[in-house]
Each structure stands twice: as structure tokens, then as C-alpha cells.
Amino acid sequence: MTTKKATITLDESLAEALSGVAEEEGIPLSRLIAGAAERDLRLRAGRAAVKEWGAEQGAFTPEELAEARAEMAAADAEHFSGRGSSAA
Incomplete structure (x- = not known):
């Protein structure tokens, strides 16, 4: 992977x-x-x-949205249970 140095300005806090x-x-x-x-770009x-x-x-449809929300909740639960908690 090639990297490029960049300068950014952030609020001090x-x-x-x-x-x-x-x-x-x-x-x-x-x-x-x-x-x-990277997360922002994926979103x-x-x-x-x-x-x-x-x-x-x-x-x-409302059913499709409910199914997607359930899948995301399950993925979040798995991630935050410690199995997927390594930093990106």
C-alpha cells in the first residue's frame, strides 16, 4: 500500500x-x-x-426495511460482543 502524507487542521479539543x-x-x-x-467512504x-x-x-417495503434492520442489529451485536472489536 502506498501512503501519502497530508496535513489536516482539527479543533484542538x-x-x-x-x-x-x-x-x-x-x-x-x-x-x-x-x-x-474509510468508514465514511464506505457509508x-x-x-x-x-x-x-x-x-x-x-x-x-416495510418488511424489507424490518429485515434489514434486524440483520444490522445482529451484526452489531456480534461485533460489539468482542469477536469483531479490533480497530479498523
Whole structure:
């Protein structure tokens, strides 16, 4: 993986909070911030895919939404139970 150095500006309190989280996790601050940015990009791609699907297939039914929420809740429960809690 090729990396590129970038300079960012953060509010002082945010920078301090993020530094504390990175220290607690035992990871570099840059890795913590990169992980957050990657999650944001995945969410954006997911939203775009849902929007595209909806334009082609129509709106989700209440049943489809309930099933998706149940699947997401199950995935969250598995992740937060400790089996998937490693940092991104």
C-alpha cells in the first residue's frame, strides 16, 4: 500500500480527544483518522448503491426495511460482543 502524507487542521479539543482514543487503542493517530475516513467512504458508497437500487426497483417495503434492520442489529451485536472489536 502506498501512503501519502497530508496535513489536516482539527479543533484542538477534537485533536486531543482523538489522540486519547488512539493512545487507548494503541494505534497511531493517523491510522485512527484514516479508519474513520474509510468508514465514511464506505457509508457514502452504500448510500449511493441504495439510492441507485431504489431508482431502479422502487422503494423498500416495510418488511424489507424490518429485515434489514434486524440483520444490522445482529451484526452489531456480534461485533460489539468482542469477536469483531479490533480497530479498523
